[in-house]
Amino acid sequence: MDHDFRFLACDEAAAAYLGQPADRLLGQSIWDAFPATARPPLGPVLRRAMADRRPVRFEMAGTIRPDRWVEFTLFPIAEGLGIAFRDRTAVHRATESLQASEERLRDLLSTLDLGNSMARDMDGTITFWSEGCARLYGWTTAEALGRSAHHLLGTEFPRPVAEVAAALERNGEWTGDLHQVARDGRKLVVAARKVLRRDSAGRPVAVLEALADVTAQRAAEAALAESEARLALAIAAAEIGIWDWTSSAARLVCTAEVLAICGLDSSTEVTFALARQMVHPGDRRRVVRALREARDPARRAQLDLACRIRRPDGTVRQVAIQGEPLFSERPAGAFAIRVVGTLRDVTERWQWQEERFDSEARLRLALGAxxxxxxxxxxxxxxxxxxxxxxxxxxxxxxxxxxxxxxxxxxxxxxxxxxxxxxxxxxxxxxxxxxxxxxxxxxxxxxxxxxxxxxxxxxxxxxxxxxxxxxxxITERKQAEERQTLLAREVDHRAKNALAVVQAALRLTPKDDPASYMRAVEGRVAALARAQTLLARGRWTGAELRALLEDELAPFLAEGASAPRARLDGPPVMLWPAATQALSMAIHELATNAVKHGALGRPGGTVTVQWQVEPAGPPILRLEWRESGGPLVPGSPSRRGFGTRVLDGTVRAQLGGKVRQGWSAEGIRVEMDIPLSGGITPPMPESAAVSPAKPLPPKHMPDFPRTA
Structure with a gap:
């Protein structure tokens, strides 16, 4: 490349990398062969190398190709500057991958250090001890490294150590629970995963272990297993069946105990329709209503009821049903309903309760009666x-x-x-x-x-x-005994009194005419007998005055339209026994005298007997005997007859009362005042009295005929 950065020469490898034939590159500017994006970073470096005239080596990405790393070597030549380059993309990517791997390794080692992990060689010597192991077991890294893991932790294997080592050799890993002891003496249950590491020749060189403290979990699992075992025993002993029903399912999931209680075969599929059909018709509506309330999300009522079921063989059993509704809301706002419950046969207990209730009812009746x-x-x-x-x-x-x-x-x-x-x-x-x-x-x-x-x-x-x-x-029994004793005494007294009256009648009755004597004695004894009959009828507690008068007057009344009549007028009065006997004799004498000399001896004659009770002070019975329609009476008799002596002896002497007699032209009139308490024989006490018959209502008897 000359001083103007034009190619002077180019080998085939460089031309191929630049993507142009070598002959086309000669004389061409380097900025025409390289991408436009390469000029800003590469231009300053080339100009400085051209000026310094010293070799320079550097790497740059995106110069010749945008996704490639290229290493450039610049060296001065006489004509200008020489350039040698090679592609370093693979090296860069490997380096980046290594750096990422190293970062992940650092993260992994940090994680392992926080977790419960360790490494040991094949003889059991600890070569790695994480911070997590230090916290779990209580030994620091410095204390644990170089120690035998089994001896340090007192490890107890669930199987012989030789079997664990063989499994690790065979499978490359082993998982199980280990019982170990911490530094402070705590006994631990540790879930261990052991992984075997081998060298390039396949020889075992180390064992990596990931450890987890599961002491509390295993204790909870053991307690749960024990509880479930006890529950299973209790359910079996109590013969309780478990059932599970979901509203979307057509059948119930039942244990064998439910099928046994219902008398169903173990292969029977219990549908909801079958369960409903087995409920006794008399209880079916109640059970369906309870289940409907349990299925209602607004109520969420628990099932707790007893009902009868009819087994396929026809026998009827009493069962107790309990259930808990469980609801889970669906996205559309509806609820999925599940009911889990128990079924228990309580027939024997139910029968026993029924018998006990009946027995208690009978006992209450017996105690009450x-x-x-x-x-x-x-x-x-x-x-x-x-x-x-x-x-x-x-x-x-x-x-x-x-x-x-x-x-x-x-x-x-x-x-x-x-x-x-x-x-x-x-x-x-x-x-x-x-x-x-x-x-x-x-x-x-x-x-x-x-x-x-x-x-x-x-x-x-x-x-x-x-x-x-x-x-x-025993109050009634005691009162009855008292009444019996008093009655015996009263009967004895009345018998002696009756004999005394008979003796007096025999002694005082005139004996001039034997026939008259016999009739008089018979009449007086009959009057005494009627009084005794009235007393016996009232169990010797007394007699009702009207009944006494009716009995005494009946024998003296003749039959016929013009026969004499008696009128009785007064309220109900109960006489005590002494008064009954004495007044009976007095009325008899008055009636006898009325027949012989007064109104009862004439056709159309009338005897009127009126009485009342004077409540002022001690109660007094005031009784009046008045005759009319009889023969004219010239005046009071010149001498006292037997009847007068009887009145005085009974009313005055025996009853402590008063007698007043008067004679007029129409007939005799006798008034008697008789105390209703007192006298020789007092009335019987209330505690010993027998309730008398219902007293007769007061009535007038204008026509009292003779009775048979």
Missing amino acids: GRMAVWDADLRQGKVTGSTELPRLLGFPDGPLPDIETIRARFAPGERERLRKMGLVALAGGEQFLEAEFRYLRPQSAACWLMLRTEFTLDASGRAVRAIGVVLD
């Missing part, structure tokens, strides 16, 4: 529990009972101490059972009688710490 309650007392803490009947039986509101001292405070005076002594005597005699009757005071009611049957639980010292038993209301 028997006025009985069951109780349990903790004698150390003073707490009492019992059946629902116990509060009502003891006179407390429904609900929890008060402490035992509050209950004992309602025992009748003396009863608490008596029961305590009975319990001590029983325990002293080796008996843990006590049965006793005692009086109990319910609030706002009369005292009642309770029967207690209890069994004690003793502690090691023989002290009673608990008592269980039943309590029974």
Whole structure:
């Protein structure tokens, strides 16, 4: 190239690289042969080399070809400047690749250093120890290098070491868990991946190991496996089946236990239609409604219900169904619905509950009918529990009972101490059972009688710490016993009184005319018998006044339109036994006298009996006997007859009452005032009384005919 940068000579290789024949390049300017983009960077270098007249070597890209690197050598010659060049693109690209590889290697080594990795030679000596291994095991790089890896870490292999080495030799790598020990004594489970490295001759020279601490993961996996094993055992023991149903699927995924509970073959495909058909018709609507609510995204209700199913063999079983709805939203806003649940056969438990409910219902009926309650007392803490009947039986509101001292405070005076002594005597005699009757005071009611049957639980010292038993209301039985005792006494008294009255009738009746004597005695004894019948009909508690008057007057009334009549007018009055007998004799004497001498001895004669009760002060029965339509009465008799003596003896002496007699032209009039309480035999107490028959309503009897 001359001083003007024109080619003086060019070899074939240079011409080929420039892409022109060599003869065409001669005399041509270098700037015509090179691309225009080469002149700015290359021009200054050529001019400086031309001026300095010293050799220059450099590399430049994009001069002759835009994508190539070219090495130029410039040297001075006499005519100008010589140029030698060669293509260095491949060298440059190799260098760039090497630099990139070195950068990646540096990154890889940095990563390995951060991770848990190490290298060892074939005899186990550690040659590389990353920073991650230092953090994991606790030994620094300086402490670990040159040490035996197996001895340093106390490695335990899952298989014999020889088998692991053989697998590594055969496959070039091995993966498995190693049990190792850190510097501080922690036991580690490490997932290791060992890779064998060989030299150019194929000989093993080193082992690279990538390590990961999986101690917590393996512990969690072991715990999960153990939990799943326990769950499987529990499910098998409880005979619980698992089912899984997705709304888009036509069948249910079921375990073998579900099929066994439903009585289906193991190869049966359980479709939703089959499952619905197996539900008992009586429960089907309820089950479908519950499943519909579980499938509703707005409700997301859990399944928890019991129903009956009918197996293919026709047997009916009671099952418990539980399920959890799971929802996943789709892009279109819809939900994919999945329900996972359990199925459990509860037939035996259901039958047992039904039997228990029936038994409890029968027990409640029996306790209620028997006025009985069951109780349990903790004698150390003073707490009492019992059946629902116990509060009502003891006179407390429904609900929890008060402490035992509050209950004992309602025992009748003396009863608490008596029961305590009975319990001590029983325990002293080796008996843990006590049965006793005692009086109990319910609030706002009369005292009642309770029967207690209890069994004690003793502690090691023989002290009673608990008592269980039943309590029974025996008030009616006690009242019946009292009534029976009083009735026996009353019957005895009435019998003696009746004999005394008969004796008096025999003694006082005139004996001048035997026939009249016999009729009088018979009538008076019959009156006494009628009174006894009325008392027996009322169980010796008394008699109703109207019934007494009807019975006593009936024998003296004749038949016929013009026969005498009796009128009875007054309210219902219950007479006590002594008054019944005495008043019966008095009315009999008045009726006998009316037949012989008064209104009942004439056709059309009338006897009117009126009475009322004076409530002021002690109650007084005021009874009036008035005759009309009989023979004219000249005045009061000159002497007192037997009837008058009977009235005085019964009303005044026996009943403590008053008798007033008067005689007018129309007939006799007798007024009697009889106390309704008091006298020789007082009325029976309310606690011993038997409820009388429904009292007769007050009525007038204008026509009281003779009864048979």
